[in-house]
Amino acid sequence: MKKIVFPIVLSAILFSGCDVYRTYETYEVIKQGTDMFVDYIDAYGADWKLSGTEGQPGCYVYQEFRFDEITDNVLNEGAVLVYLVDAEGRDNILPYVFPVDNQSELIMQNIRFDVEKGILTLIIEWQDFRKYLQDNYRFKVCILKPGK
Numbered sequence: 272m273k274k275i276v277f278p279i280v281l282s283a284i285l286f287s288g289c290d291v292y293r294t295y296e297t298y299e300v301i302k303q304g305t306d307m308f309v310d311y312i313d314a315y316g317a318d319w320k321l322s323g324t325e326g327q328p329g330c331y332v333y334q335e336f337r338f339d340e341i342t343d344n345v346l347n348e349g350a351v352l353v354y355l356v357d358a359e360g361r362d363n364i365l366p367y368v369f370p371v372d373n374q375s376e377l378i379m380q381n382i383r384f385d386v387e388k389g390i391l392t393l394i395i396e397w398q399d400f401r402k403y404l405q406d407n408y409r410f411k412v413c414i415l416k417p418g419k
Contacts, residue, residue: 305349308340308414311356314393316405323400331396332405338391340414346388348417353384353391356409365410373403382408 314334323330341351354362366383379398384391391412397403 305418306416308412308416310338310412312336312410312412314408314410316407319395319405321402325402326400328400330400330402331394332402333392333394336391336393336412337389338412338414339389340416341386341389341391342416343388345414345416346386350413350415351384351386351391352413352415353393354411354413355382356411362411371397371403373401 318334319332320334321330321332345351353365355365355367356362366381368379368381370377371380380403381394381396381398383394383396385394386392393408393410395405
């Protein structure tokens with residue numbers, strides 16, 4: 272019985288992932304005349320504000336930056352991309368999660384962002400919802416403004 276069941280189960284697993292009848296749709300990726308606005312911002316350690324109660328879910332630090340380039344048109348049909356620029360000058364797209372040493376153990380730190388019309392909010396949160404000393408960070412902001 273086992274000799275018959277094993278080949279049947281194995282073949283079911285192998286063939287269940289096949290997308291023989293998969294169809295693809297094409298989309299216009301970038302409209303004619305799309306502009307890209309690029310800027311670098313520095314988020315200084317002393318400027319981070321606390322949101323929520325330390326040690327409780329929802330606790331994080333944030334900084335807001337004004338960007339008039341983030342319009343309704345960008346929010347609806349464009350894109351906002353933000354990168355953390357590391358010490359070697361490499362761009363790391365957000366959200367960016369990495370371990371940091373809090374002097375007793377390694378904890379995970381998540382750097383992410385949120386956008387609304389005219390405002391970019393940078394957010395740092397830790398896995399244990401505690402507030403740690405923040406470093407100075409440099410970010411690259413790319414705003415894709417769709418063509419007409």
